[in-house]
Amino acid sequence: MNNKSSRLSYLTRGIILENPTLILMIGLCPTLATSITAKDGLGMGAAASFVIIGSNLVVSLLRKLIPTSIRIPIFIIIISTFVTIIDYVLQAYQPALYRVLGVFVPLIVVNCIVLGRVEAFAYKHGVFDSFLDGLGKSLGFTLVLGVMGIIREFFGAGTLFGKIATPVWFRQYPMLLMLFPPGAFLLIGIFKALINKFMKQESL
């Protein structure tokens, strides 16, 4: 448990082998809804990361004080506290981003990644390990959001992070489909098929 390689694996397995979105298939709603542009996708990833890491830390700190039989309501209160904090902070300091993310910020509270990590990991492990685990899962989640955002923005609008990235002829007739729901579903379907092809059966 305490040797270095297993600790490092807490961090790394969340990014690829146990990627929340692509392997565990949880947290799909925000992944599809907020990855319209690269900036929005990364913004959503950052907001969710704050909640995942924050609640993992607090729960692992208090794990010996929380009675087992009422742990779920207590987890939910802790998580919703972090969600409300990020909700108001984004409203105050990033109003443009907040308008785009909209209802998906308070909805982080029902994102299965958060409750899942708190229940399955942070309640049973130390503070540092829980931090690594939360960081790994956050990075995995944000990575997928960011990559999808980059692809959708590039093909759908011809820009990258709001900057022009394609020639004029492309920007006049971009693949608008990518900005709309069908493009999001199509893209995640292709991602999942690629994973099935290259990661064999271990993930299924």
Place this chain on the structure above:
Amino acid sequence: MPKNPGLIFLAAFLVNNILLIRYLGLCPFFGVSTSLNTAFGMSAAVLFVMLLAAWVTWFIFHIILIPANLVFLRTATFILVIASLVQFVEMFLRKNFRTLYSAMGIYLPLITTNCAILAVTFLNIDYKFNLLQATIFALGTGLGFALVIILFAALRERLDFAPINRSFRGYPIAFIAASLVSLAFLGFIGLFGLSL
């Protein structure tokens, strides 16, 4: 958002379909849309809880949270209320309505973490709906959820027999099918000037 109940219903049911346009409630959507039976059970459970949750949270927000100046507790209160509501409904059905329980009981616990339910209660507040409008909105959303999940289950039952490349079996082909169905729903955008 329109104020007219008929338009609210149409907007929630078709134009801004909760699954395909708003991308909410996708986890149960892909999870249980594998057969028609489970799709019916799930949609009944979602519709039922969505209406109840819309009423309960509307009253809590307007009768307790606003007068007490506690709007910042909205997220925490709503999720706790919905979680306990679902538990309560499950116990009540198991004791008093065995047939109804056997039809949709097993889906109830799954609903607590269904973001569609929580989203409807938040949107009712964000759109400043009154009780009637909130009810219509929840009804339209729940029926829209049912429509798509049942359509989609019928589609997936046939997909099982289709000759599909190994890598695309299961989730990938379901996503791509969802992409095509949502393309059809995109046609409703702009209907009667309704949009998000």
Place this chain on the structure above:
Amino acid sequence: MKSKFYMVFALVVVCLISAIALSQVFSITQIKIEKQKTEAVLANLNRVLPSAFRFEEVTAVPQALWIGFDQNGKKVGIVFKIAPRGYGGPIETLVGIDTSQKITGIHIASAAEGLKETPGLGLKVRDDWFRNQFIEKTKNDLKLKRDGGAIDAITAATISSRTVTDGIKQGLEMYGKYLKADSIQSQIE
């Protein structure tokens, strides 16, 4: 062995701490959120009527209207808000006019401010070339070229272009009277 009392105690403590923390966050951010909103409005007002130094809001009209004054307190023009219905929903537009009835600038809400037009098509009403062609125009020019006016429509988004143009024209007809009077008060009555 943890007693029932301890369970209730733990739950209450967690709730209390959470509520206190949130009320703190709420009171800090709320000030900032309010400030942000008024600042954003003011920045947009300045953009469409640059010659004004100070704005006064007129509340007795159906939609928002501001009267702009220069440093000496002289009226330099008005800014009004219109929201004609586009393809995807209302297109919120701020229009600035100077005292000679000429448009000084228009600002169209971005997607982040709630605009729901089709990206790449209707959303092009925000493009500079489309917005800037309204500057210096008066009421009679406000028609698309194909309707006999002076405004170029956006390719494949004629409806959105016409909506915005007509909306501005109607706004001019409705609010133009506020330009003539010297005081705001006499107009409201």
